[in-house]
Amino acid sequence: MIITRNATTYRNLQTNLSTTSTTLNQLYVKTSTGIEVAKASDNPSSVGSIISCRSDIVKGERYVANCKHVQDNLSASEIYIDSVEKLMTRAKEIAIAGANDSLSAADKATLADEVSQMREELLDLANTQVAGKYLFAGYNDQTLPFSGSPVTYNGTSDHQMIEVNPGATVAKNITGEELFMSPVNLFTTLEDLQTALTSGNSTTISAMLTPLENAAEQVRSRQSSLGNISARMDDMISMHENALLQVESILSRHQDADLTEVLSEIAKMETSLEATMQVTARVSSLSLMDYL
Amino acid sequence: MAGLLTSLYTGASGIYTSQTAVQVTGNNIANAGTTGYSRQIADVTSTTPLTQGGLTYGTGSAVDAIDRASDGFITKQLVAQSATYGEYEAASTPLSDIEQILDIGNASISSEIDSFFDAWEQLSTNPSGTAERQQVLQEGTDLAEHFQLIDQQLADVVESINSSIESSLPDLNDQLQQVANLNQSIMQNELAGGDANTLRDERDLLVQQVSETCGATTYTDNNGMVCLQLHNGLPLVTGNVASSFSSTKVDGLTQISLTCGNTSFALDHEDLGGALKGQLTVRDVTIPQVQSDIDRLAYTIATEVNTLISTNGGIDQNGNPATDLFTLVAPINPLADPWDGAAASIAMAFDDLALIAAGSSGATADNSLCLDIAALRENTSINGATYTEEYARIATKAGLLVSSNDQRLSASCDVLDELYAKRDSVSGVSTDEEMVLLIQYQAGYEAASNYISVIKEMLDTLLHM
Numbered sequence: 116m117i118i119t120r121n122a123t124t125y126r127n128l129q130t131n132l133s134t135t136s137t138t139l140n141q142l143y144v145k146t147s148t149g150i151e152v153a154k155a156s157d158n159p160s161s162v163g164s165i166i167s168c169r170s171d172i173v174k175g176e177r178y179v180a181n182c183k184h185v186q187d188n189l190s191a192s193e194i195y196i197d198s199v200e201k202l203m204t205r206a207k208e209i210a211i212a213g214a215n216d217s218l219s220a221a222d223k224a225t226l227a228d229e230v231s232q233m234r235e236e237l238l239d240l241a242n243t244q245v246a247g248k249y250l251f252a253g254y255n256d257q258t259l260p261f262s263g264s265p266v267t268y269n270g271t272s273d274h275q276m277i278e279v280n281p282g283a284t285v286a287k288n289i290t291g292e293e294l295f296m297s298p299v300n301l302f303t304t305l306e307d308l309q310t311a312l313t314s315g316n317s318t319t320i321s322a323m324l325t326p327l328e329n330a331a332e333q334v335r336s337r338q339s340s341l342g343n344i345s346a347r348m349d350d351m352i353s354m355h356e357n358a359l360l361q362v363e364s365i366l367s368r369h370q371d372a373d374l375t376e377v378l379s380e381i382a383k384m385e386t387s388l389e390a391t392m393q394v395t396a397r398v399s400s401l402s403l404m405d406y407l
Numbered sequence: 408m409a410g411l412l413t414s415l416y417t418g419a420s421g422i423y424t425s426q427t428a429v430q431v432t433g434n435n436i437a438n439a440g441t442t443g444y445s446r447q448i449a450d451v452t453s454t455t456p457l458t459q460g461g462l463t464y465g466t467g468s469a470v471d472a473i474d475r476a477s478d479g480f481i482t483k484q485l486v487a488q489s490a491t492y493g494e495y496e497a498a499s500t501p502l503s504d505i506e507q508i509l510d511i512g513n514a515s516i517s518s519e520i521d522s523f524f525d526a527w528e529q530l531s532t533n534p535s536g537t538a539e540r541q542q543v544l545q546e547g548t549d550l551a552e553h554f555q556l557i558d559q560q561l562a563d564v565v566e567s568i569n570s571s572i573e574s575s576l577p578d579l580n581d582q583l584q585q586v587a588n589l590n591q592s593i594m595q596n597e598l599a600g601g602d603a604n605t606l607r608d609e610r611d612l613l614v615q616q617v618s619e620t621c622g623a624t625t626y627t628d629n630n631g632m633v634c635l636q637l638h639n640g641l642p643l644v645t646g647n648v649a650s651s652f653s654s655t656k657v658d659g660l661t662q663i664s665l666t667c668g669n670t671s672f673a674l675d676h677e678d679l680g681g682a683l684k685g686q687l688t689v690r691d692v693t694i695p696q697v698q699s700d701i702d703r704l705a706y707t708i709a710t711e712v713n714t715l716i717s718t719n720g721g722i723d724q725n726g727n728p729a730t731d732l733f734t735l736v737a738p739i740n741p742l743a744d745p746w747d748g749a750a751a752s753i754a755m756a757f758d759d760l761a762l763i764a765a766g767s768s769g770a771t772a773d774n775s776l777c778l779d780i781a782a783l784r785e786n787t788s789i790n791g792a793t794y795t796e797e798y799a800r801i802a803t804k805a806g807l808l809v810s811s812n813d814q815r816l817s818a819s820c821d822v823l824d825e826l827y828a829k830r831d832s833v834s835g836v837s838t839d840e841e842m843v844l845l846i847q848y849q850a851g852y853e854a855a856s857n858y859i860s861v862i863k864e865m866l867d868t869l870l871h872m
Contacts, residue, residue, distance in 0.1 A: 127828075155805055170784075
């Protein structure tokens with residue numbers, strides 16, 4: 116086969132020069148962006164993983180935010196529920212004190228007054244607002260939930276569910292219904308105690324101890340469920356954060372360039388480009404005409 | 408016995424021959440870099456011998472013809488391979504445009520889909536919050552606009568293919584006409600006994616260019632004229648008559664037709680080869696497929712969100728049953744897929760925050776609908792895939808098209824290079840080889856000159872006797 120310098124040799128050199136510099140340019144871009152798969156054709160089999168990793172990251176970050184949001188809400192509620200619990204404990208102490216036969220009618224009347232104050236306080240607690248929203252109102256968080264005499268509940272028994280894991284939701288609120296009204300009505304219980312203190316004898320006052328204890332128990336059971344949910348949220352948050360790290364490393368494996376590999380590839384291609392250039396220069400210097 | 412004067416003429420023929428051969432070599436050297444040039448060879452023959460006195464002796468040499476080094480088989484292969492190369496080369500630009508449109512980066516539509524559903528998830532934590540509602544509205548608008556943008560960008564690719572086709576036709580027609588004219592000139596030249604080497608080179612190159620643009624098969628007719636046909640047998644050039652391409656716009660797409668004599672034939676991507684085939688295939692096969700996939704994605708998201716809002720009985724902040732979140736324009740053609748044109752027409756139905764339904768009771772803290780809408784992103788309603796998985800499938804498909812086209816392009820490029828090398832080894836000019844020939848002919852010239860001076864001396868000797 117005749118090798119013609121002008122045509123064959125130069126064409127080959129030209130093709131190789133352009134192939135090598137194109138590859139080199141791609142490698143430079145990879146190094147500067149740090150991304151291996153910038154477009155689908157770079158590695159079509161990675162596209163599915165890259166896109167699903169990105170979705171998982173968005174979801175994971177949202178779940179962490181949601182868990183924290185639930186915790187924030189519950190701890191806001193917790194402060195007020197603690198006050199309710201203290202109030203009910205105090206009511207029980209008053210009942211025990213009031214059941215003492217040696218107490219004068221005036222002393223009992225003082226205690227009854229205190230209970231009346233406590234009813235007002237309980238109503239205020241039940242109508243607590245945080246950031247302009249009633250805490251214990253179910254879905255109707257912009258309507259006064261407790262009012263009237265006897266006190267009625269105007270909220271709903273709905274829990275605002277927040278997604279904290281795919282398909283798994285937790286309630287971010289305690290409804291006024293479950294805390295104050297059902298099965299034990301805290302307002303009625305205090306009212307009964309007040310009536311007993313005002314007009315009853317030690318037997319009727321003592322009889323209030325059990326309902327008061329039930330009421331306090333109802334509040335405590337809410338408290339403990341809050342604690343449980345909050346602990347569960349802590350677990351969820353660390354689970355999601357671990358999962359996020361995992362997903363981010365998968366995304367990086369599929370999408371990001373391995374700099375060590377790319378840089379050594381660059382060194383290789385640069386050597387090859389240099390060699391091609393040297394050969395190109397040398398070819399033109401070799402000619403029969405030099406020897407004529 | 409021949410006379411000394413005859414011998415002088417014999418010497419002169421040697422000089423002429425060497426001179427002509429040097430001229431041919433010089434021409435070869437001058438054209439060493441000319442595209443499509445075929446090396447020429449001085450065909451030296453011995454002249455007619457004289458018979459005198461019972462002896463037959465030669466009378467020198469002459470250049471009988473100037474031949475052209477070419478291999479018809481390689482030329483044919485080049486024509487065929489150019490068509491393949493042209494097809495992949497022309498498809499590569501619009502295909503990578505499509506790939507860019509179906510981005511997989513952080514700003515891709517799959518991220519918009521994620522953000523849209525994330526906004527609903529966020530709204531679920533504060534159903535009456537204006538900031539959260541604004542977020543839902545904004546992400547919904549961004550999503551709809553991204554669909555419109557993709558649709559628009561695909562239309563732009565179609566438009567650029569159209570104009571590229573339109574601009575290539577005049578050149579192509581010109582080339583066909585030149586081939587026909589060259590057929591005529593070559594025949595006339597050669598009938599007159601001349602060589603038409605340069606014209607033949609020119610014709611080979613033109614045929615190859617035509618094939619790269621529209622794909623052609625060639626045959627040589629009885630008059631030595633090269634005839635070109637499309638793969639489906641329609642004539643491009645028959646003898647000295649060329650057909651011509653023309654284009655018309657039908658529904659925004661440039662349609663190509665070929666006029667042979669008085670008849671016109673409409674051509675599609677299957678009739679043509681070369682660059683036109685590559686471009687038409689992307690325009691008429693690939694893009695409609697991508698468009699339909701994207702339309703379907705837009706349609707499914709829009710209708711599933713809308714349907715969920717109405718079946719769950721969503722109530723907006725004003726206490727009214729919620730309206731659709733997205734609007735779509737149904738296709739005019741009743742036979743078309745219901746999602747036809749959805750990406751172009753998808754839009755947010757309103758920009759009033761109060762019209763977003765977060766729940767189905769109308770209560771201020773009801774977030775039940777938000778959760779259900781956010782859960783739609785896990786729905787596997789398109790080919791068993793979620794929305795983002797479906798988008799990943801569409802983008803992967805585009806990526807595969809690009810990478811397989813790139814591979815075929817580089818393979819056909821290699822084959823073409825190989826063929827050029829083969830052609831060069833037959834037809835190419837090696838300057839070193841020409842230098843050797845030059846030395847050879849120079850020596851021949853010197854020898855013939857010396858011979859003449861010897862004859863002259865002999866004549867002198869004779870005259871001085």
